[in-house]
Amino acid sequence: MKATHFGAGNIGRGFIGLLLHQSGYEVEFVDVNETVIDEINKEKAYRVILANEEKQAFQVKGVSGINSGQAPEAVIQAISTANLVTTAVGPHILKFVAPLIAEGLKKRMQANSQPVNIIACENMVGGSSELKKHVLEKLTADEAAWVQEHVGFPNSAVDRIVPNQHNEKLLDVLVEPFHEWVIDSTELKGTKPDIKEALFVENLQAYIERKLFTVNTGHAATAYLGNLAGHTTIADTISDEKIKQAVLGTLEETGKVLIAKYAFQADEHQKYIEKIIGRFANPNIIDDVQRVGRAPLRKLGAKDRLVAPALEYMNEFDQVPEHLVNVIVAALKFVSEEDQESLTLKEKVQEKGVGPAFSEITGLTLDHPLVEKVVALY
Ligand SMILES: NC(=O)c1ccc[n+]([C@@H]2O[C@H](COP(=O)([O-])OP(=O)(O)OC[C@H]3O[C@@H](n4cnc5c(N)ncnc54)[C@H](O)[C@@H]3O)[C@@H](O)[C@H]2O)c1
Numbered sequence: 588m589k590a591t592h593f594g595a596g597n598i599g600r601g602f603i604g605l606l607l608h609q610s611g612y613e614v615e616f617v618d619v620n621e622t623v624i625d626e627i628n629k630e631k632a633y634r635v636i637l638a639n640e641e642k643q644a645f646q647v648k649g650v651s652g653i654n655s656g657q658a659p660e661a662v663i664q665a666i667s668t669a670n671l672v673t674t675a676v677g678p679h680i681l682k683f684v685a686p687l688i689a690e691g692l693k694k695r696m697q698a699n700s701q702p703v704n705i706i707a708c709e710n711m712v713g714g715s716s717e718l719k720k721h722v723l724e725k726l727t728a729d730e731a732a733w734v735q736e737h738v739g740f741p742n743s744a745v746d747r748i749v750p751n752q753h754n755e756k757l758l759d760v761l762v763e764p765f766h767e768w769v770i771d772s773t774e775l776k777g778t779k780p781d782i783k784e785a786l787f788v789e790n791l792q793a794y795i796e797r798k799l800f801t802v803n804t805g806h807a808a809t810a811y812l813g814n815l816a817g818h819t820t821i822a823d824t825i826s827d828e829k830i831k832q833a834v835l836g837t838l839e840e841t842g843k844v845l846i847a848k849y850a851f852q853a854d855e856h857q858k859y860i861e862k863i864i865g866r867f868a869n870p871n872i873i874d875d876v877q878r879v880g881r882a883p884l885r886k887l888g889a890k891d892r893l894v895a896p897a898l899e900y901m902n903e904f905d906q907v908p909e910h911l912v913n914v915i916v917a918a919l920k921f922v923s924e925e926d927q928e929s930l931t932l933k934e935k936v937q938e939k940g941v942g943p944a945f946s947e948i949t950g951l952t953l954d955h956p957l958v959e960k961v962v963a964l965y
């Protein structure tokens with residue numbers, strides 16, 4: 588079995604590549620990073636090391652790489668024969684990988700009628716659906732009809748903290764021990780892919796929202812509040828009791844939304860929150876607030892981890908969620924010289940003022956109560 592995976596970065600190598608290898612797939616990584624692809628083709632293997640006391644290591648063997656910038660034909664060929672296609676490139680990159688995937692499916696249509704599933708493993712609701720939309724835009728009506736019949740785009744939720752890497756060997760990846768990969772079984776085509784430890788569910792929306800609005804909202808809150816307070820890592824920030832209480836307050840607000848929407852048990856959800864706070868505190872991981880806070884324009888989007896639960900909270904409880912507003916304000920103040928989105932955000936706020944900037948980013952009107960509250964606190 589062969590899997591073609593787009594994005595040989597932290598989660599690509601440290602989670603998806605590992606699980607696919609352990610499930611018997613030969614993994615072919617596609618990336619635009621020449622150094623990483625060259626190293627994959629030279630070493631043909633790498634290690635995933637667990638960030639715990641034991642530092643247990645797993646070998647991922649038999650891997651290969653394709654530089655999509657230099658060898659697009661090889662990517663098209665790979666997709667035409669793959670048994671599974673996955674991505675972990677970042678939500679905004681999906682539209683850039685879609686044209687090659689579309690070309691690969693066109694080639695597949697000529698010679699291979701085996702159904703295939705394409706799974707986007709990104710931190711967003713509906714990642715595979717969005718990728719599908721971009722792919723279909725590149726096809727004629729006949730090609731699109733073939734894809735609708737033979738290609739599944741099941742959405743998924745992936746959870747494993749993989750920080751930026753500082754290992755001796757370029758390809759090695761240090762990852763937290765916890766991991767969860769949940770896949771929407773209702774959108775699969777053909778036989779269910781054999782992926783060890785992946786959970787196939789019919790109610791993915793509940794899983795993805797629980798993950799995004801708890802792990803990622805909590806992570807973003809820790810990063811933005813930590814950054815404002817002068818902390819550099821997530822573990823340091825969460826050991827600051829005042830910030831920990833603010834993060835817990837934020838997760839109480841998103842928890843109320845999730846419990847109301849999906850009827851989760853309140854005590855079970857509380858345990859889920861506590862486990863996540865424990866993951867943030869892992870002393871064996873150095874995770875920069877700069878990584879976790881990256882791309883603040885995306886994270887402030889109306890469907891993302893801060894504004895989406897804030898709006899749902901207001902709809903459900905007719906009140907402004909004070910903790911979420913506080914985190915949104917901290918996000919609006921996030922600046923990192925290495926993060927282009929944060930520099931654009933800074934410029935936007937300076938040029939237009941915080942209200943118009945936030946309104947433009949979220950699509951909310953200037954007189955929306957959330958915008959007014961954010962402006963007042965800012
Ligand atoms: N790191 C984590 O803890 C984590 C956990 C769960 C989900 N995610 C999600 O996984 C995705 C990737 O995150 P990451 O942390 O691995 O980031 P990363 O930057 O480490 O990896 C992204 C990779 O995609 C590659 N890439 C960029 N443009 C490309 C293109 N056009 N074609 C092919 N490859 C391209 C980059 O070169 C890089 O190697 C994001 O959506 C993120 O939200 C990350």
Ligand SMILES: O=P(O)(O)OC[C@@H](O)[C@@H](O)[C@H](O)[C@H](O)CO
Pocket residue numbers: 710745746747748749802803806807878879880881882
């Ligand atoms: O990847 P992002 O930028 O959407 O979010 C940053 C982190 O919160 C994220 O990468 C987490 O580490 C991950 O989602 C844990 O499963």
